[in-house]
Amino acid sequence: MTDQVVRVLRDRIVSGDLAAGARVEINELCAELGVSPTPVREAILQLEALGLVTRQPYRGTVVTGIDPNRLEEITALRIDLEGRAALLGVPRLSxxxxxxxxxxxxxxxxxPHSDAESFNTLNRQFHAVIYNAADSPTLSRLIAVLQDEADRIRMHVDVNDGTAEAFHAEILEACARRDASAACxxxxxxxxxxxxxxxxxxxxLPNGLLADVVAETRMEIPHDR
Incomplete structure (x- = not known):
């Protein structure tokens, strides 16, 4: 039951159905999901550990605010972790x-290109095939936490650059060849x-963690397209 409540709340927070600052009403969730308060409270503790909700005096539990200034840090960690997951997972793909x-x-x-929520879901399903093949539950869990934060930011900005489809095609071709380095x-x-x-x-590329990760991974980043 706790896992079910976590999934419901997480999906609503990431999609924006539960906006930043919104209260998480325990009694309403219990009635809606047909569960007792215990799994809801346990789910809130898990979501708080993930940084998606915050318990505040006199307000109860509220959805954590979105901080676009953390995007560079989130991206740096994702580049490192998801690259490693690709190196591990691609050779094991069936x-x-x-x-x-x-x-x-x-x-x-x-x-439809305007459907950001659908893209977030399908994008994660696409990459999850590779990351699950890596057979590293801890790595997958860390990646999921960072993806949640990135998806929340994406839902609040106008993103329609059209590059994702081309990269997915490139990743797919590399996976079909079992070329882990190219997929990474x-x-x-x-x-x-x-x-x-x-x-x-x-x-x-500002100085900081993102610049360090780019240098360490020797990733070629063109400054002009």
Whole structure:
């Protein structure tokens, strides 16, 4: 029951159905989901640990605010962790995994470009095939937390740069060849371009964690397209 409540609340927070600052009403959730207060309170503790909700005096539990200034930090960590997951997962992909990725990719191409929520869901399903193959639950859990934060930011900015589909196609081709290095490189560049889109096209690379990760991974980042 706790896991069910976590999924429901997490999905509503990431999609924006529960906006930043909104109160999480325990009694209403209990009535809606048909559960006792205990799993709801346990779910809130888990979501608080993930940084999605905050318990405040006199207000109860509220959805944590969105901080776009953390985008560079989130992107840096995702480049590192998701690149590692690709290196681990791609050699273990089955033919069925590749076919599933093809189907998801087709759905991404067919969706309305204005449907950010649908993109977030399909995008995560596409990459999850690779990351799940890495067979590292801790790595997958850390990636999911960072994806939640990035998806929340994406829901609040106008992102329609059209680069995701091309990167997905490149990743898919690399996976079909079981070329882990190429899939890792494309994944990292995909994350960087997504960051640029959410920054309104700003391609500058400020000093800090993101610049360090780019240097350490030796990722080629063009400054002009």
């Amino acid at each position: 033919d069925d995994d590749i076919e599933r990725m093809r189907r998801i990719h087709s759905r991404i191409l067919e969706r 490189d494309a994944t990292r560049r995909h994350l960087w371009e997504s960051c640029i889109a959410m920054r309104g096209g700003d391609r500058t």
